Amino acid sequence: MRVFLVDGTYELFRHYYGVPPHRTAEGAEVAATRGVLWSMLRMLEEGVTHLGVATDHVIESFRNRLWPTYKSSAGLDPRLLGQFGLLEVALEAMGLVVWPMVELEADDALAGAAAVAAGDPAVEQVVICTPDKDLGQCVRGTRVVQLDRRRRVVYDEAGVAAKFGVGPASIPDYLALVGDSADGYPGLPGWGARSAAAVLARYGHIEQIPASPGEWAVPLRNRPALAATLRDQRRQALLFKDLATLRADRSLLEGVDRLRWTGPTELFAEVCSRIDARGLATSAAKAAARR
Numbered sequence: 001m002r003v004f005l006v007d008g009t010y011e012l013f014r015h016y017y018g019v020p021p022h023r024t025a026e027g028a029e030v031a032a033t034r035g036v037l038w039s040m041l042r043m044l045e046e047g048v049t050h051l052g053v054a055t056d057h058v059i060e061s062f063r064n065r066l067w068p069t070y071k072s073s074a075g076l077d078p079r080l081l082g083q084f085g086l087l088e089v090a091l092e093a094m095g096l097v098v099w100p101m102v103e104l105e106a107d108d109a110l111a112g113a114a115a116v117a118a119g120d121p122a123v124e125q126v127v128i129c130t131p132d133k134d135l136g137q138c139v140r141g142t143r144v145v146q147l148d149r150r151r152r153v154v155y156d157e158a159g160v161a162a163k164f165g166v167g168p169a170s171i172p173d174y175l176a177l178v179g180d181s182a183d184g185y186p187g188l189p190g191w192g193a194r195s196a197a198a199v200l201a202r203y204g205h206i207e208q209i210p211a212s213p214g215e216w217a218v219p220l221r222n223r224p225a226l227a228a229t230l231r232d233q234r235r236q237a238l239l240f241k242d243l244a245t246l247r248a249d250r251s252l253l254e255g256v257d258r259l260r261w262t263g264p265t266e267l268f269a270e271v272c273s274r275i276d277a278r279g280l281a282t283s284a285a286k287a288a289a290r291r
Helices: 008-016 031-045 084-093 106-118 133-138 157-164 168-178 193-203 223-232 234-244 268-274 278-289
Strands: 002-007 050-056 097-101 125-129 144-148 153-155
Touching: 002 008, 002 031, 002 106, 008 031, 008 050, 008 084, 008 106, 031 050, 031 084, 031 278, 050 084, 050 106, 084 097, 084 268, 097 106, 106 125, 106 133, 133 144, 133 157, 133 168, 144 157, 153 157, 157 168, 168 193, 168 234, 223 234, 268 278
Parallel strands: 002 050, 002 125, 050 097, 125 144
Antiparallel strands: 144 153
């Protein structure tokens, strides 16, 4: 079997900015929620049997306590924020496993579920559906891969290395040095994608980079400046690495059989009616009948 793990928060953002708005008679904006539900149904209609969705029940997490400017809900459109809880309810009514994260993030849930699924010998492949850079650390050979559904690009371990210049194990170190604007931390001054990839391709992790630039076996002309920055801001670099390191909580998924989709619940038709998507309920019932 192949297990598909979806970043529901990313999907909600993608559809919010990618589809025309739709308000119900009660005045609720629901277009992004409908878009995500249709997207999940298409995956099921195309043959996906095991599917789980991770969401950020709230944007803030423990990482906001570590770095005050880490991504938050500040400034987000209320019409988008208002669909977070709605999406979770709708996905569960659709019969899908949902991990609504509060202290940890959706990405952490994906990492944990991927670890559980990859450890099951009955699983042929685990597909993590998100373009988020930090999920690259979860990729393992061709067994655990990352799928950018919008661009239809799959990244296995070789693909991650080709994209970033480092393997999956070094992704947190790479992001710590270059920063991640999507998550709200800047990296170290002067460290760019090229320099970070070159140094980490040789040493693997920040902790293993020699303090003296004279010891660097890497042909970079600005080694002294890079080494000085890393020496002076080493504590911050390790903090950024901690932010980028996913917490793989295996307790979120007791086993991959839990992810098998057997059809929508009785509540799904009512949910679809409330978001003006009765056709979605009909299509989901037909997809379940074909199983």
